[in-house]
Amino acid sequence: MFDAEINRALTAAVDLLNTAEGQHSAKPIPDDLTSIEALKKFVAARDSSLGWTASGADRDEVDRVRDLRRSVAAIWTAEEGEAPVEKLNSLLEGVGTKVVPTSEGSGDESAYRAVPIPVSSKPADVMTASIANALQFLVVQGETGRMRTCKGADCDAAIVDLTRNRSKLFCDFGNCANRAHVRAYRARQAALRESAKRGGSEAAAKKSAAAGEAAAEEKSGRSKPSSAEKAAELEEPTSVSSVAAKEFRDRMRDDLMEKRDKKDKKSKKKGKKKSKK
Ligand SMILES: [Zn+2]
Incomplete structure (x- = not known):
């Protein structure tokens, strides 16, 4: 949707958010970023084009990345229309920008792109610069609505909608989309049954009312002679x-x-x- 750098960074930001304790597709998820080993594993699994590194990762860096995760979560889950500028600016503090030639992407992209310069080459600083740059892009472009949480039941997975028509609603962890469709289908069926039942009972009520009237007629008429x-x-x-x-x-x-x-x-x-x- 956006340029490759932004897309990559946003995707990685979502990955970072989803290391937090929560529920993914109705499955409880423990915090997956609690040790140096876990941080190294997390960074190694990301797109290498991000330039993220875990070299020199220590306990302090783990804590700083966890702080970053908390800040990004606050920005991600902020109410729509309420740009979390303060938090974002504190992440951007000290982050520079440089322009480099575009080495990839389609022909309609610019020959140059802006890339953030992290405060230091430490893991947390590199990640912070990358994510903060992508988030400021969303805020400046008025695209904060693309920072989402999965709409699936019992799922709090972060998702980023990079589709042109803003159609991404569910995470890819389990079967959130499918479960939602099944729920919607069942709800529709239940609504149909309910309305059929209501319609049916109305008909039944009319029928019994008619029968009652007929019975009353019968009583006052033929079978029951008047006192006279x-x-x-x-x-x-x-x-x-x-x-x-x-x-x-x-x-x-x-x-x-x-x-x-x-x-x-x-x-x-x-x-x-x-x-x-
Ligand atoms: Zn989900």
Whole structure:
């Protein structure tokens, strides 16, 4: 995306950041820069064109590289729009610039390029000059948005987006992109199921409501005669048995009314007695 020197330095900066303790693609990662040996191994594994060196690496250099890693992390994870100028300027302190002929790259690149001059040839200073120069380039170009953290779940790997269309979202440590796609697919499926379920229950609710209405109609209509209908049938019995039943009911009712009357008279007397007290 940018010139080869910047691209290399940004890639190496990401590599440095990713030596820190964290999670890469849901896998816990221990700090990988805790000893002189580890620093030597880290530098040896980088692009030799960077000119990074581990010669003369001691415990002090390890600590200085760890400090550099911390500063770069603070710059890398700064909120977008908030250019971490102070931190960057402190990294750039003492770093010079020289112009050298371009020895590589495509024909449309300039014949010369600017390269940083480190404060000293010590490992931490060389790395600092290289990374600080690349970061100042991003800040000056308004491209700090390319300093990213992997979007994968359970992943805090640093990534740098060097694509033309700013499309890099995931690290290359594991299967972050694939996991994210699977998650997105499942989320879509769940959303579809949920909406189908909601639609289905609405339909079911409508259906049961309709059934309830029908049942109510049935109750008030055919199967359940109204009280007026019942009374009419009782007063005008049609079958032999119901005639007999009516006669029986009438007799019982008369008996009952009789008893009630007697009772009423008794209770009235009692009531009078009570009220006298
Ligand atoms: Zn990731």
